[in-house]
Amino acid sequence: MMLEATTAIPYGNACDVSIAENARMTTVEFAPDPHGGPEVMWFCLRVRRGPGGRRVPRNLKLVLRNAGNMLGAGKARNIHPVLRGAGGDWTRMEAGKPRTLPDGRMNVSWRLRVPDQSVDIALCYPYGQDEVESLVSQTGEFYESHKIGASQEARPIVRLSNTSGSKRDRRAGLYLLARQHSGETPGSWVLDGFLRHIAAERRKEPLVWAVPLADIDGVEKGDYGKDNFPYDLNRAWGSPPMRHEVLVLQRDIARWRERCRPVLAIDFHAPGLCEQDGMYAFLPKPESSAEAFDKATVWAQLLSRELGKEFSAGEFARIATYASRWETPGFSVFCASLGVCALSIETPYAISADGGLLTRDRYREAGARLALGVLKQLQTSRSNR
Numbered sequence: 001m002m003l004e005a006t007t008a009i010p011y012g013n014a015c016d017v018s019i020a021e022n023a024r025m026t027t028v029e030f031a032p033d034p035h036g037g038p039e040v041m042w043f044c045l046r047v048r049r050g051p052g053g054r055r056v057p058r059n060l061k062l063v064l065r066n067a068g069n070m071l072g073a074g075k076a077r078n079i080h081p082v083l084r085g086a087g088g089d090w091t092r093m094e095a096g097k098p099r100t101l102p103d104g105r106m107n108v109s110w111r112l113r114v115p116d117q118s119v120d121i122a123l124c125y126p127y128g129q130d131e132v133e134s135l136v137s138q139t140g141e142f143y144e145s146h147k148i149g150a151s152q153e154a155r156p157i158v159r160l161s162n163t164s165g166s167k168r169d170r171r172a173g174l175y176l177l178a179r180q181h182s183g184e185t186p187g188s189w190v191l192d193g194f195l196r197h198i199a200a201e202r203r204k205e206p207l208v209w210a211v212p213l214a215d216i217d218g219v220e221k222g223d224y225g226k227d228n229f230p231y232d233l234n235r236a237w238g239s240p241p242m243r244h245e246v247l248v249l250q251r252d253i254a255r256w257r258e259r260c261r262p263v264l265a266i267d268f269h270a271p272g273l274c275e276q277d278g279m280y281a282f283l284p285k286p287e288s289s290a291e292a293f294d295k296a297t298v299w300a301q302l303l304s305r306e307l308g309k310e311f312s313a314g315e316f317a318r319i320a321t322y323a324s325r326w327e328t329p330g331f332s333v334f335c336a337s338l339g340v341c342a343l344s345i346e347t348p349y350a351i352s353a354d355g356g357l358l359t360r361d362r363y364r365e366a367g368a369r370l371a372l373g374v375l376k377q378l379q380t381s382r383s384n385r
């Protein structure tokens with residue numbers, strides 16, 4: 001075998017892999033692996049020279065099998081994976097070519113000009129512990145990093161903070177969260193940009209606590225993680241909570257509330273692959289808390305304005321109406337029960353509101369704009385007090 005495909009790389013995920021080689025073309029076919037969950041989306045694999053094989057051929061055809069099984073994946077033009085050669089950096093690929101098979105299934109394919117030794121392909125730019133460490137070091141250790149507990153599989157859950165504050169502190173406070181669904185890396189890149197903006201301003205008010213990798217087990221194992229068993233993290237926020245990660249986060253939020261005047265909590269996500277109109281926010285349902293809904297509506301209006309037409313979907317403020325597999329509450333309902341206003345912000349995988357492709361810099365730009373919007377609003381409410 002000249003070539004082999006492996007998922008034994010960070011965040012690896014693929015199944016049903018086959019490689020067909022002939023004189024004219026080498027074709028690598030794969031599908032996303034459910035990893036025990038009901039939905040698929042995230043994939044990440046490496047194609048490399050096999051034992052005794054020659055270099056990876058320059059012309060490679062990549063086929064994503066059964067793309068219609070991915071969450072919201074009716075439109076091939078919204079799927080723009082990222083690619084990197086050995087030792088290189090990720091770049092965004094063009095949209096693939098959809099092909100409907102005789103029985104109606106859909107595959108999507110790409111023709112690649114690949115580097116010599118190996119090529120990695122992923123649904124979107126990965127974001128993990130290395131990126132969190134880079135954020136901390138590149139912002140001059142502005143953020144402290146604390147282990148607030150352990151995951152189900154005993155990996156540390158890390159929270160960043162610009163200050164620990166102190167009890168009965170009255171400064172404004174933000175609590176930020178990403179990767180409750182572990183494959184939703186666009187949410188992480190937006191949070192990264194948000195935190196870098198706060199750090200660049202050297203702001204100790206608001207007090208900012210952030211958990212960048214909430215489902216750290218799913219992140220490390222390359223799970224997509226939406227509705228994953230035994231319990232979706234973002235449906236485990238009841239009392240008592242159904243996941244240990246959520247118990248840890250709830251205790252942390254209790255400490256945060258004692259050390260600030262809570263003004264906003266944001267949970268960063270990425271939606272299904274059908275979304276192509278830009279970023280949007282889910283608000284708490286008015287029936288769960290009219291007060292939380294009203295406050296969230298005000299925040300959504302100003303954040304949408306700050307994101308601008310480059311990033312914000314025309315319909316920015318939304319109420320989740322999709323069928324849930326669990327009846328138990330998520331993060332924003334939990335926050336509302338404490339009188340804390342919370343938003344979930346959804347950032348698409350590839351296409352922005354202006355039709356352009358989302359890159360790491362553009363995700364971060366969107367995050368910086370959100371942070372700027374929050375800081376402006378806090379400034380206004382301070383001068384009105």
Ligand SMILES: [Zn+2]
Pocket residue numbers: 180181184226269270
């Ligand atoms: Zn999500």
